Amino acid sequence: MPKLTIDGKPVEVAAGTSVIKAAQTLNIPIAHYCWHEGLSVAGACRMCMVEIEKNPKLQIACNTPVAEGMVVHTNNDKVKDAVKWALDFHLINHPLDCPICDQAGECKLQDYYMNYGLYSPEMNQRKVKKSKAMSLGDRVVLDQERCILCSRCVRFTTEVSKTHELGIFNRGDRCELSTFEGRPLNNNYSLNTVDICPVGALTSKDFRFKQRVWFLKDFETLCNGCSTGCNVTVSYNQNGVFRVRPRVNQEVNGFWMCDEGRDIYKHTNKEFRLDQVIERNDQVGGAAVKGKPVALAIQEIGKSLSATVKKGGLESIALVVTAQYTVEEYEALFELFKNTVKSPHVYYWKNNEEDFDSFDGLLNRGDKNPNTKGLSDTMTKFGFKGTWEDFEKQATSKSFQYVVVAGPEDQSAYPDLEKKLEILNKAGEVIWLSSCKNEKFKNFKWQIPMKSFLEKEGTFVNFKGIKQNIKAGMSIIPTSLSLQEFSKGVFESMGGMA
Amino acid sequence: MENRLLLKHYNEPGYHTLDGYVKFGGYTALKKALKMKPEDIITEVKNSGLRGRGGAGFSTGMKWSFLPNNNEPRYLLCNADEGEPGTFKDRYMMELAPHQVIEGMICSAFAIKSKKSYIYIRGEYYKPYKIVEKAIQEAYKAGFLGKNILGSGFDHDLDVYRGAGAYIVGEETALISSLEGKKGQPKLKPPFPAVQGYLRKPTIVNNVETLAAVTWILNNGAAAYRKFGTEKSTGTKVYSVSGNINKPGVYEVDLAYPFKDFLENECGGMKEGFKFKALIPGGSSCPVLTAEEALKSTLDYENMASLGTMLGSGGVIIIDDKQCMVDLLNVLMHFYHHESCGQCTPCREGTGWLEKLTSSIGKGKSQLDDVATLDKVARHMMGTTICALSDAAALPVVSFLSKFKDEFEYHIREKRCKVKGNCHAQAHH
Structure with a gap:
């Protein structure tokens, strides 16, 4: 060496x-x-x-x-x-339009000027003019004048995504970055070009002009969009989350992440969230009663469950879980079911299993759950083997008193959600735990607001078996619960039965 | 005195055809070479002291010996992308004696054990291309190219590739990029072409004149070549001369030939009414010499280097007293601005800046400190890029300013030209 x-x-x-x-x-x-x-x-x-x-x-x-x-x-x-x-x-030919540039605040031209420049410019000639705000594809916008022709994005599409959309055309200071004719920058990794662009040339259509970067705070977590578990940085402020960018982890995602994963924050923002307890009150004709304090709701749920348990009958309470929660949450919930509720009816709700093995060769996997491996490992640990098919067989007609469902956080990953909801409804009174709202849940007995992956900490196990942690970076719905909190509340209101 | 080693038979009618060429001893070098050991040819060329005639003047034999000693396929490329302003010797050689170059290429390819070579010819050179192409067909028919050349067991194929009109492709790694079908821009070194060049295989790139000289050296021996020129600049050099002289054209003289004699004898002196003012000795990238410096100089690599300039490609540009240096520099800067490939920032942005500065000085729309800025910009473009184009643009600026500063300052101060009074800079474009 x-x-x-x-x-x-x-x-x-x-x-x-x-x-x-x-x-x-x-x-x-x-x-x-x-x-x-x-x-x-x-x-x-x-x-x-x-x-x-x-x-x-x-x-x-x-x-x-x-x-x-x-x-x-x-x-x-x-x-x-x-x-x-x-x-x-x-x-010298840069437009110096920082006040209207989305990159301002995290621009390497600005940074280096402060570190290495601080001179008075001597360029007193006319600047080269180029076109501005050109759309390169569905997600990326190019400002030709700000482009410093470093060719990072071109090399990215050549070497990493291997989609070859970008090139530098013409010569000298007439050089321009552009897409090849008839080949817009629409690959599933296009937003990486925005990340690696050191200046304000490439900007994200999703993020541009939404926030000045100095109004944002960052925290590090994982993408929950698929079983790869890319390491990401989430930028947010009091108005919500604004963008997700990849973070280097050579073992998992290298430097990159897919464009699909850029949208994972969207369902976490307030407007999509289940922000209060919703109860179906049969005494008033099945109308929804909103806004009951969470603690009270949990107490009532605990009491109902405990009454059912006391009444006996093995088939009284079932638990259905999706692979979108952390290992720690599963453990708490399984603990509750194994030792307090004492129900063996724990079922694993898998979405589109036929796509689980599909892989685009770079990062994106067909299994759209962040913790498939974590869930199956924890089930094995507790001796639970139930699958959705088993549940469906049992669930023909009100065979359970209650069905507790740890529903999907990202509902878009569950294309047959509606069909599954019907089956759940048929099986018994549903206690639905979910971070996002949906009109289709209105027949459920209880809807309890859960924390999104940005608001809690815990472990996801990726497809390879690598354990990684998410962090509680922010609070969006303060009343929402994690599965641990839910389990603890239910346990206590069930009188700590053992 | 002219010493026509390479150009000896150029005036013979039909010398550009195979028959004409063979009549005057053509392809004897090849016959000789095929009986030699390849290493011995390399040694012979090394001993001759032949230096690359494309501009850099690097020892040809030395360049060949950088090839790795392995069995990888390797390529010989003839650089016929003659784009340096003021240079037109390669065109002359290809038009009048294409077989001389082809023979040199086959011999060189045999020496470096290459089975495939290309002549990369400047896109604008259509006539030379037709002539060279025809000559190659003749050589194939005569068995000088193809399988088992002259029964020696050596196979070699030669193709012509036409450029698309970029000066920068005369730089060897850019030439390789272009030949590979990519945008013609220089590649980072290392790796050097001799190790990883065309198609990432070992590659040698030699100029037309260099390869023609190889033919002569194999015919007559290294010792005969060394008789001409000096210890470090051996043999002869072909110059293309332009300017207001009586006999512009292509001339071959011994290296270390005094420029004063060259101007008076070969070039026939200045045209009547024109006085010799300055010299660009080796193509537009070489720093300019004043008349005084030039008349004391000899045309060889060492003497030019000692004067702070280069022998370059032998594109001799003779500047007379009716030429405005501001205007001339602006023409050059327009050229380099147009031809910068745009890869490295200092060159991409700097060449444009230089053109704008020289243009505004020419138009009298400048302040005096623009002269200092011009100098500063040029100096900071030097030695900062992948290839030498940035230097090529900067060197004339620095030398023009250091030797003819008064003309620049006059333009700014008086808002007119010191030489012509009414100088329309940029009128050419």
């Missing part, structure tokens, strides 16, 4: 490592636009110039492999001057 020094600090890295990566291990920042760890080296932006002793010219750190005894300077006057000028060349 070659040893070298960067800015006087010694470091030893594997042979073949580039100087820019070696510097990263020392936390020495080197400015760059075109270089991206997940893509090939373009060497075009010329920002990462460093001085390597015994080398007459400055070298680009991204394409220079380390060598034994190499002495690198990233911060002397010669390098500073070169970086300043490289930045200026990026800026």
Whole structure:
């Protein structure tokens, strides 16, 4: 392993490592636009110039492999001057329209100008004009004038998504990024180009102009859109969640995530949520009674369950679960059913199982549940084996007094939801636990608001068996419960029966 | 005195056909080469001291010896994308003696064990393309190309590829990109073409004149070639000369030939009424020399380097006293701005900036500090990009400003031209 020094600090890295990566291990920042760890080296932006002793010219750190005894300077006057000028060349034809640019606040041109620039511009000639707000596809918009032609997005569509929609056309300062004719940027990974765009050239149609980035807070969690479990960063503020971006995890998702996963936040925002308890009151003709305090509702549910248990009869209470909750939640709920309710009727509600094995070759999987493996493992642990088919067989006509359902958080992943709801309804009085509202739930006895994956913590086990944690990053519906809280409440109101 | 080694028979009618070429000793080098060991050919070329005639002047034998010693397929590419403003020697050579180049290519390919080569010819060169194409067909028919050449067991195929009109494709890695069917823009080095070039296989790219010289060297031996020129600049060089001189054209003289003699004898001196003012010795990318510097210089790699310029491709541009340097620089900057591939930021943005600055100075719409800005921009474009186009655009700027600053300042201060009075910069475009 070659040893070298960067800015006087010694470091030893594997042979073949580039100087820019070696510097990263020392936390020495080197400015760059075109270089991206997940893509090939373009060497075009010329920002990462460093001085390597015994080398007459400055070298680009991204394409220079380390060598034994190499002495690198990233911060002397010669390098500073070169970086300043490289930045200026990026800026001379830039429209400087930061006030109306969606990237402002997280733009590398702004960042580097503050770090390496701070000069008065000498460019007093007319700027090159290019087109603005061009739609590249269903989700991405391009501003040609802001584009610094770093080719990250082009390399992404060539090397990662392998969909080849983007190219740089024309020459010199007439160069333009664009899609090939008849091939819009509509692949399921297109929004990654927005993430890796270091400037405001590529913006997301979903996110642009919704929020200024400095009004957003970030927290790290997982995508719950499928069984891959991509690591993501969620941006939110008091008005809700605004975007989801991938976070690096080489073991799971590398640098990327799919466009489908970008929408996972949508069902978590207030307008889609079940924000209060809804009870079907048969005494007033089955009308919905809304707004009962959750604690009171849980108490009543506990009492009903405990009365049913006392009355006896093995088939009195059933539990139906979907694979959209955390391992910890399943454990709490199964604990309740095994030891307190003492019902063996626990059934696993699988959606579109026929698609579970489909895979697009990159990240997106057909199993649209984040915790399929976690659920089946926990069921095995508790000795529960029931499947939806078993439930359907049992559920012909009011064979259960109550059916507790941990319903899907993301209902769009359950295309046959309506059909399943009918069967549930037929099977008994449904106590529906759900984070989202739906008119179709109106026949259920109880609808209890549950927390979305952004509001609770716990473990998801991905398709490979990798255990990862989600975090309680924010609160959207303060009265909503996790399955642990629900189980605990029911347990207590059942008098802690054992 | 002209010393026509390569151009010796160029005036013979029919020399561009196979019969004409063979009549004057054509394809004897090939016959000789096929009996030699490939390594010996490389040694012979190395010993001749031949330096690449495309512009960089790198030792040809040395370049060949960088090829990895393995059994990978390898390619020989002839760089006939002659785009350097002021240069037109390769066109002349391909039109008048295509077989000389083809023979040099087959010999070189044999030396580097390549079974396939291409002539990458500038798209605008339609006539040379037709001639070269026809010559290749003749060579195939005569058994100089194809399977088992002259019974030696050596197979070689040669194709012509026409460019699409980009100056940058004269840069060898850009040429390779273009030949691969990609956008013609330079590739990052390392890897170097000799290790990973065309189709990621070892590749050698040589200029037309270089390959023609290989033919001569194999015919006459390295020692004979070394008799001409100097220790470090051996042999002869073909120049294409333009400007207001009496005999513009293509000339071959020994390296280290005094420029003063070249101007007076070969070029026939300045046209009447024109005074020699400046010289761009090797194509538009080379820094300019004042008349005083030029008249003391000799045409070889070392002397040009000592004067801070380059022998380049041999595109000699003679500038007379009726030319406005601001206007001339603007023409050059227009060219480089138009031809920058746009890959590296300093070149993509800088070439445009340089053109705009020179244009506004020419139009008298500038302030004095624009001269300093022009110089600063050019200096910061140098040595910062993947290929040398950025330097090629910057070097003329720096040299024009250092040697003819008065003309620039006059333009700004007086809002007219020091040379012509009424100078319409940009009138050409």
